[in-house]
Amino acid sequence: MPKQFQCRFPDCNASYARKEHLNRHAAQHMRQRSFACPTCGNAFGRSDTLRRHIRQNHGISDPVSRIRACDSCRALKARCDGGSPCRECSRRQIACSLSGTSPTLAPTSSREEKEKRAIAMYWSVFHPRWPFVHQASFQNYEEGPLLVQSIVAIGLWATGEQSARSAALQLHKVLGSALLEQRDKWECPHLDRVSEFSPWPIPTFQAIVLYILFALISKGTATIGFDLKPSLPDAEMDLLASLVTTCRHLGMFHYPTILAQYSNDHVKAYIWIGVEEIKRFNLALFKLCRSIAPSEGRCRLAPTELQFPLPTGERLWSAVTSADWHAEAAKEGSNLDKTRGPDEPWISESAELVRCIDPESGFV
Numbered sequence: 214m215p216k217q218f219q220c221r222f223p224d225c226n227a228s229y230a231r232k233e234h235l236n237r238h239a240a241q242h243m244r245q246r247s248f249a250c251p252t253c254g255n256a257f258g259r260s261d262t263l264r265r266h267i268r269q270n271h272g273i274s275d276p277v278s279r280i281r282a283c284d285s286c287r288a289l290k291a292r293c294d295g296g297s298p299c300r301e302c303s304r305r306q307i308a309c310s311l312s313g314t315s316p317t318l319a320p321t322s323s324r325e326e327k328e329k330r331a332i333a334m335y336w337s338v339f340h341p342r343w344p345f346v347h348q349a350s351f352q353n354y355e356e357g358p359l360l361v362q363s364i365v366a367i368g369l370w371a372t373g374e375q376s377a378r379s380a381a382l383q384l385h386k387v388l389g390s391a392l393l394e395q396r397d398k399w400e401c402p403h404l405d406r407v408s409e410f411s412p413w414p415i416p417t418f419q420a421i422v423l424y425i426l427f428a429l430i431s432k433g434t435a436t437i438g439f440d441l442k443p444s445l446p447d448a449e450m451d452l453l454a455s456l457v458t459t460c461r462h463l464g465m466f467h468y469p470t471i472l473a474q475y476s477n478d479h480v481k482a483y484i485w486i487g488v489e490e491i492k493r494f495n496l497a498l499f500k501l502c503r504s505i506a507p508s509e510g511r512c513r514l515a516p517t518e519l520q521f522p523l524p525t526g527e528r529l530w531s532a533v534t535s536a537d538w539h540a541e542a543a544k545e546g547s548n549l550d551k552t553r554g555p556d557e558p559w560i561s562e563s564a565e566l567v568r569c570i571d572p573e574s575g576f577v
Contacts, residue, residue, distance in 0.1 A: 331368030349538035357416035
Protein backbone atom coordinates (compact mmCIF):
# COMPACT_ATOMS: atom_id res chain seq x y z
CA MET A 214 0.00 0.00 0.00
CA PRO A 215 1.45 3.43 -0.90
CA LYS A 216 2.27 5.71 2.04
CA GLN A 217 0.08 8.68 1.15
CA PHE A 218 0.08 10.56 4.48
CA GLN A 219 3.17 12.77 4.71
CA CYS A 220 4.46 14.50 7.84
CA ARG A 221 4.03 18.30 7.60
CA PHE A 222 6.78 19.21 10.05
CA PRO A 223 9.95 20.80 8.60
CA ASP A 224 12.93 18.52 7.92
CA CYS A 225 10.86 15.38 8.49
CA ASN A 226 10.34 12.94 5.61
CA ALA A 227 8.21 10.41 7.47
CA SER A 228 5.15 9.02 5.69
CA TYR A 229 2.46 6.54 6.66
CA ALA A 230 -0.23 4.46 5.03
CA ARG A 231 -2.82 5.27 7.72
CA LYS A 232 -3.85 8.71 9.00
CA GLU A 233 -3.99 7.65 12.65
CA HIS A 234 -0.34 6.58 12.43
CA LEU A 235 0.58 9.99 11.05
CA ASN A 236 -1.34 11.71 13.85
CA ARG A 237 0.50 9.64 16.47
CA HIS A 238 3.81 10.53 14.84
CA ALA A 239 2.91 14.25 14.71
CA ALA A 240 2.07 14.22 18.42
CA GLN A 241 5.68 13.18 19.08
CA HIS A 242 6.84 16.29 17.26
CA MET A 243 4.60 18.44 19.43
CA ARG A 244 5.80 16.87 22.66
CA GLN A 245 9.36 17.57 21.61
CA ARG A 246 8.57 21.28 21.11
CA SER A 247 8.66 22.20 24.77
CA PHE A 248 10.18 25.71 24.62
CA ALA A 249 7.40 28.26 23.95
CA CYS A 250 7.98 31.89 22.99
CA PRO A 251 6.37 34.12 25.66
CA THR A 252 5.60 36.77 23.01
CA CYS A 253 3.96 34.89 20.12
CA GLY A 254 3.48 31.37 21.54
CA ASN A 255 5.51 29.62 18.82
CA ALA A 256 7.17 26.46 20.20
CA PHE A 257 10.63 25.02 19.60
CA GLY A 258 12.44 21.84 20.47
CA ARG A 259 15.60 23.55 21.74
CA SER A 260 16.20 26.54 24.01
CA ASP A 261 18.89 28.03 21.75
CA THR A 262 16.46 27.94 18.81
CA LEU A 263 13.93 29.80 20.97
CA ARG A 264 16.53 32.45 21.92
CA ARG A 265 17.49 32.94 18.27
CA HIS A 266 13.81 33.25 17.31
CA ILE A 267 13.26 35.92 19.99
CA ARG A 268 16.33 37.90 18.91
CA GLN A 269 15.43 37.81 15.21
CA ASN A 270 11.65 38.25 15.42
CA HIS A 271 11.03 40.27 18.56
CA GLY A 272 14.26 42.25 18.96
CA ILE A 273 14.93 40.96 22.48
CA SER A 274 18.51 39.98 23.28
CA ASP A 275 18.20 39.04 26.97
CA PRO A 276 18.36 35.33 27.85
CA VAL A 277 14.96 33.70 28.15
CA SER A 278 14.38 31.25 30.95
CA ARG A 279 11.88 28.46 30.58
CA ILE A 280 8.63 29.09 32.46
CA ARG A 281 7.49 26.26 34.70
CA ALA A 282 3.77 25.61 34.32
CA CYS A 283 1.64 25.06 37.41
CA ASP A 284 -0.23 21.80 37.88
CA SER A 285 -3.63 23.28 36.94
CA CYS A 286 -2.41 24.91 33.72
CA ARG A 287 -0.60 21.73 32.74
CA ALA A 288 -3.76 19.67 33.28
CA LEU A 289 -5.93 22.19 31.39
CA LYS A 290 -3.28 22.65 28.68
CA ALA A 291 -3.47 26.39 29.32
CA ARG A 292 -0.57 28.80 28.96
CA CYS A 293 1.00 29.51 32.35
CA ASP A 294 2.96 32.71 33.05
CA GLY A 295 4.82 31.17 35.98
CA GLY A 296 3.55 33.75 38.47
CA SER A 297 2.89 33.11 42.14
CA PRO A 298 0.04 32.48 41.80
CA CYS A 299 -0.13 32.36 37.99
CA ARG A 300 -2.55 34.66 36.21
CA GLU A 301 -4.68 31.81 34.86
CA CYS A 302 -5.29 30.33 38.32
CA SER A 303 -6.04 33.78 39.73
CA ARG A 304 -8.61 34.37 36.98
CA ARG A 305 -10.24 30.99 37.65
CA GLN A 306 -10.06 31.59 41.43
CA ILE A 307 -8.42 28.23 42.10
CA ALA A 308 -5.34 27.24 44.10
CA CYS A 309 -2.06 27.50 42.19
CA SER A 310 0.77 25.02 42.80
CA LEU A 311 3.32 27.78 42.18
CA SER A 312 2.17 29.99 45.05
CA GLY A 313 5.17 31.20 47.02
CA THR A 314 7.73 30.03 44.45
CA SER A 315 8.07 33.13 42.26
CA PRO A 316 7.14 36.83 42.36
CA THR A 317 3.60 37.83 41.44
CA LEU A 318 3.23 39.53 38.07
CA ALA A 319 1.02 42.52 37.38
CA PRO A 320 -2.61 41.47 36.73
CA THR A 321 -2.70 43.05 33.28
CA SER A 322 -0.02 42.73 30.59
CA SER A 323 0.43 44.43 27.24
CA ARG A 324 -0.11 41.04 25.57
CA GLU A 325 -3.53 40.73 27.19
CA GLU A 326 -4.41 44.24 26.08
CA LYS A 327 -3.42 43.37 22.51
CA GLU A 328 -5.56 40.23 22.66
CA LYS A 329 -8.55 42.20 23.96
CA ARG A 330 -8.13 44.70 21.16
CA ALA A 331 -7.88 41.89 18.60
CA ILE A 332 -11.06 40.25 19.94
CA ALA A 333 -12.87 43.59 19.72
CA MET A 334 -11.70 43.93 16.09
CA TYR A 335 -13.03 40.45 15.35
CA TRP A 336 -16.52 41.38 16.56
CA SER A 337 -16.62 44.72 14.76
CA VAL A 338 -15.00 43.79 11.44
CA PHE A 339 -15.24 40.03 10.85
CA HIS A 340 -18.30 38.89 12.83
CA PRO A 341 -20.89 40.84 10.78
CA ARG A 342 -19.85 38.80 7.73
CA TRP A 343 -19.60 35.42 9.51
CA PRO A 344 -21.89 35.63 12.59
CA PHE A 345 -21.77 32.03 13.81
CA VAL A 346 -20.24 32.61 17.28
CA HIS A 347 -22.70 34.05 19.78
CA GLN A 348 -21.28 37.39 20.90
CA ALA A 349 -23.43 38.24 23.93
CA SER A 350 -22.60 35.00 25.76
CA PHE A 351 -18.94 34.88 24.69
CA GLN A 352 -16.47 35.25 27.56
CA ASN A 353 -12.98 36.12 26.29
CA TYR A 354 -10.97 33.83 28.55
CA GLU A 355 -13.56 31.27 29.56
CA GLU A 356 -14.12 29.76 26.12
CA GLY A 357 -12.11 26.93 24.58
CA PRO A 358 -8.51 28.12 24.04
CA LEU A 359 -8.53 27.07 20.38
CA LEU A 360 -11.60 29.20 19.67
CA VAL A 361 -10.25 32.22 21.55
CA GLN A 362 -6.89 32.10 19.79
CA SER A 363 -8.48 31.64 16.35
CA ILE A 364 -10.58 34.75 17.05
CA VAL A 365 -7.47 36.63 18.20
CA ALA A 366 -5.61 35.65 15.00
CA ILE A 367 -8.36 37.05 12.77
CA GLY A 368 -8.67 40.16 14.94
CA LEU A 369 -4.93 40.81 14.75
CA TRP A 370 -5.08 40.47 10.97
CA ALA A 371 -8.07 42.83 10.80
CA THR A 372 -6.06 45.66 12.39
CA GLY A 373 -4.01 45.95 9.20
CA GLU A 374 -0.83 46.63 11.20
CA GLN A 375 2.23 44.82 9.92
CA SER A 376 3.44 43.73 13.36
CA ALA A 377 -0.04 42.50 14.29
CA ARG A 378 -0.35 40.57 11.03
CA SER A 379 3.04 38.95 11.60
CA ALA A 380 1.87 37.88 15.06
CA ALA A 381 -1.37 36.59 13.52
CA LEU A 382 0.54 34.40 11.07
CA GLN A 383 2.67 33.00 13.88
CA LEU A 384 -0.44 32.28 15.95
CA HIS A 385 -2.08 30.62 12.94
CA LYS A 386 0.86 28.19 12.70
CA VAL A 387 0.56 27.34 16.39
CA LEU A 388 -3.19 26.73 15.99
CA GLY A 389 -2.58 24.41 13.05
CA SER A 390 -0.18 22.32 15.12
CA ALA A 391 -2.62 22.24 18.06
CA LEU A 392 -5.54 21.14 15.88
CA LEU A 393 -3.37 18.38 14.45
CA GLU A 394 -2.17 17.28 17.88
CA GLN A 395 -5.72 17.16 19.28
CA ARG A 396 -7.30 15.55 16.24
CA ASP A 397 -8.28 12.41 18.13
CA LYS A 398 -10.33 14.57 20.51
CA TRP A 399 -12.53 16.23 17.86
CA GLU A 400 -12.49 14.01 14.76
CA CYS A 401 -15.18 11.36 14.31
CA PRO A 402 -14.04 9.51 11.16
CA HIS A 403 -16.26 6.46 11.81
CA LEU A 404 -19.84 6.12 12.97
CA ASP A 405 -18.82 3.74 15.74
CA ARG A 406 -17.15 6.66 17.58
CA VAL A 407 -20.27 8.86 17.76
CA SER A 408 -20.97 7.92 21.38
CA GLU A 409 -17.61 9.43 22.42
CA PHE A 410 -18.69 12.96 21.43
CA SER A 411 -21.24 14.03 24.01
CA PRO A 412 -21.59 16.94 24.19
CA TRP A 413 -20.39 18.00 20.76
CA PRO A 414 -17.12 20.03 20.83
CA ILE A 415 -18.72 23.02 19.10
CA PRO A 416 -16.02 25.57 20.15
CA THR A 417 -13.35 23.39 18.52
CA PHE A 418 -15.43 23.04 15.36
CA GLN A 419 -15.85 26.82 15.28
CA ALA A 420 -12.09 27.23 15.72
CA ILE A 421 -11.41 24.95 12.74
CA VAL A 422 -13.70 26.98 10.46
CA LEU A 423 -12.02 30.21 11.61
CA TYR A 424 -8.60 28.64 11.10
CA ILE A 425 -9.44 27.77 7.48
CA LEU A 426 -11.06 31.16 6.87
CA PHE A 427 -7.86 32.83 8.11
CA ALA A 428 -5.85 30.76 5.62
CA LEU A 429 -8.05 32.19 2.87
CA ILE A 430 -8.10 35.75 4.23
CA SER A 431 -4.34 35.97 4.73
CA LYS A 432 -3.70 34.39 1.31
CA GLY A 433 -0.67 32.75 2.82
CA THR A 434 -1.24 29.37 1.17
CA ALA A 435 -4.47 29.58 -0.84
CA THR A 436 -4.39 29.90 -4.62
CA ILE A 437 -7.07 30.84 -7.18
CA GLY A 438 -8.24 28.16 -9.58
CA PHE A 439 -9.58 28.49 -13.11
CA ASP A 440 -13.09 28.77 -11.69
CA LEU A 441 -11.89 31.88 -9.78
CA LYS A 442 -12.47 30.10 -6.48
CA PRO A 443 -9.68 29.79 -3.89
CA SER A 444 -8.10 26.38 -3.56
CA LEU A 445 -6.74 25.27 -0.21
CA PRO A 446 -3.50 23.28 0.16
CA ASP A 447 -3.89 19.57 0.83
CA ALA A 448 -3.34 19.92 4.59
CA GLU A 449 -6.10 22.52 5.06
CA MET A 450 -8.37 20.70 2.60
CA ASP A 451 -7.91 17.50 4.58
CA LEU A 452 -8.76 19.35 7.81
CA LEU A 453 -11.95 20.76 6.28
CA ALA A 454 -12.92 17.38 4.84
CA SER A 455 -12.45 15.77 8.26
CA LEU A 456 -14.66 18.43 9.84
CA VAL A 457 -17.45 17.91 7.29
CA THR A 458 -17.28 14.13 7.77
CA THR A 459 -17.29 14.50 11.56
CA CYS A 460 -20.32 16.81 11.55
CA ARG A 461 -22.13 14.46 9.20
CA HIS A 462 -21.43 11.41 11.37
CA LEU A 463 -22.55 13.23 14.53
CA GLY A 464 -25.84 14.19 12.88
CA MET A 465 -25.21 17.92 13.26
CA PHE A 466 -27.16 18.72 10.09
CA HIS A 467 -30.33 16.96 11.34
CA TYR A 468 -32.65 19.01 13.56
CA PRO A 469 -33.93 16.21 15.84
CA THR A 470 -30.32 15.23 16.58
CA ILE A 471 -29.46 18.86 17.35
CA LEU A 472 -32.36 19.09 19.80
CA ALA A 473 -31.31 15.81 21.42
CA GLN A 474 -28.20 17.61 22.71
CA TYR A 475 -30.45 19.44 25.18
CA SER A 476 -32.98 18.28 27.74
CA ASN A 477 -36.18 19.91 28.92
CA ASP A 478 -34.42 20.61 32.22
CA HIS A 479 -32.10 23.13 30.54
CA VAL A 480 -32.92 26.83 30.75
CA LYS A 481 -34.84 28.00 27.68
CA ALA A 482 -32.30 30.71 26.89
CA TYR A 483 -29.45 28.18 27.05
CA ILE A 484 -31.27 25.88 24.64
CA TRP A 485 -32.10 28.71 22.24
CA ILE A 486 -28.49 29.98 22.09
CA GLY A 487 -27.08 26.47 21.67
CA VAL A 488 -29.47 25.45 18.90
CA GLU A 489 -29.08 28.75 17.04
CA GLU A 490 -25.29 28.54 17.29
CA ILE A 491 -25.30 25.06 15.75
CA LYS A 492 -27.66 26.20 12.97
CA ARG A 493 -25.46 29.18 12.12
CA PHE A 494 -22.29 27.14 12.35
CA ASN A 495 -23.76 24.65 9.86
CA LEU A 496 -24.59 27.48 7.46
CA ALA A 497 -21.10 28.96 7.84
CA LEU A 498 -19.59 25.55 7.09
CA PHE A 499 -21.84 25.19 4.04
CA LYS A 500 -20.89 28.69 2.86
CA LEU A 501 -17.18 27.92 3.30
CA CYS A 502 -17.41 24.63 1.39
CA ARG A 503 -19.40 26.33 -1.36
CA SER A 504 -16.89 29.17 -1.74
CA ILE A 505 -13.75 27.10 -2.30
CA ALA A 506 -12.69 24.95 -5.21
CA PRO A 507 -13.60 21.36 -4.21
CA SER A 508 -10.91 18.69 -4.20
CA GLU A 509 -12.21 15.28 -5.27
CA GLY A 510 -15.53 16.11 -3.66
CA ARG A 511 -14.09 15.65 -0.18
CA CYS A 512 -15.45 18.95 1.11
CA ARG A 513 -18.80 19.00 -0.61
CA LEU A 514 -21.82 19.63 1.56
CA ALA A 515 -25.11 19.37 -0.32
CA PRO A 516 -28.06 21.69 0.44
CA THR A 517 -30.25 18.61 0.84
CA GLU A 518 -28.23 17.66 3.92
CA LEU A 519 -29.26 20.81 5.81
CA GLN A 520 -32.28 19.30 7.56
CA PHE A 521 -33.06 22.03 10.08
CA PRO A 522 -35.13 25.25 10.09
CA LEU A 523 -33.79 28.67 9.20
CA PRO A 524 -32.11 30.74 11.92
CA THR A 525 -34.55 32.86 13.91
CA GLY A 526 -34.55 35.92 16.15
CA GLU A 527 -32.05 38.13 14.33
CA ARG A 528 -32.32 41.01 16.82
CA LEU A 529 -31.90 38.57 19.69
CA TRP A 530 -28.91 36.86 18.08
CA SER A 531 -27.24 40.15 17.18
CA ALA A 532 -27.39 41.60 20.72
CA VAL A 533 -23.87 42.67 21.64
CA THR A 534 -23.86 42.49 25.44
CA SER A 535 -25.47 40.15 27.93
CA ALA A 536 -27.74 42.99 29.10
CA ASP A 537 -28.84 43.67 25.51
CA TRP A 538 -29.53 39.98 25.02
CA HIS A 539 -31.71 39.69 28.13
CA ALA A 540 -33.64 42.80 27.09
CA GLU A 541 -34.38 41.29 23.68
CA ALA A 542 -35.14 37.89 25.23
CA ALA A 543 -37.80 39.49 27.41
CA LYS A 544 -39.47 40.80 24.24
CA GLU A 545 -39.34 37.37 22.60
CA GLY A 546 -41.03 35.67 25.56
CA SER A 547 -42.53 32.35 24.51
CA ASN A 548 -40.79 32.51 21.13
CA LEU A 549 -37.75 31.00 22.82
CA ASP A 550 -39.69 27.73 22.99
CA LYS A 551 -39.71 27.40 19.19
CA THR A 552 -36.50 25.37 19.36
CA ARG A 553 -38.45 22.40 20.71
CA GLY A 554 -40.02 21.61 17.36
CA PRO A 555 -39.63 22.54 13.65
CA ASP A 556 -42.51 24.96 13.02
CA GLU A 557 -40.98 25.96 9.66
CA PRO A 558 -39.74 23.85 6.75
CA TRP A 559 -36.19 22.64 6.88
CA ILE A 560 -33.61 24.48 4.81
CA SER A 561 -33.31 21.46 2.52
CA GLU A 562 -36.98 21.98 1.60
CA SER A 563 -36.84 25.78 1.40
CA ALA A 564 -35.91 28.31 -1.26
CA GLU A 565 -34.30 30.56 1.37
CA LEU A 566 -30.84 28.98 1.38
CA VAL A 567 -29.27 31.57 -0.92
CA ARG A 568 -30.53 34.39 1.30
CA CYS A 569 -29.15 32.60 4.36
CA ILE A 570 -25.59 32.57 3.05
CA ASP A 571 -25.69 35.95 1.34
CA PRO A 572 -23.20 38.12 3.25
CA GLU A 573 -25.45 41.17 2.83
CA SER A 574 -28.37 39.51 4.57
CA GLY A 575 -28.93 39.25 8.30
CA PHE A 576 -28.08 35.57 8.30
CA VAL A 577 -24.77 33.84 7.76
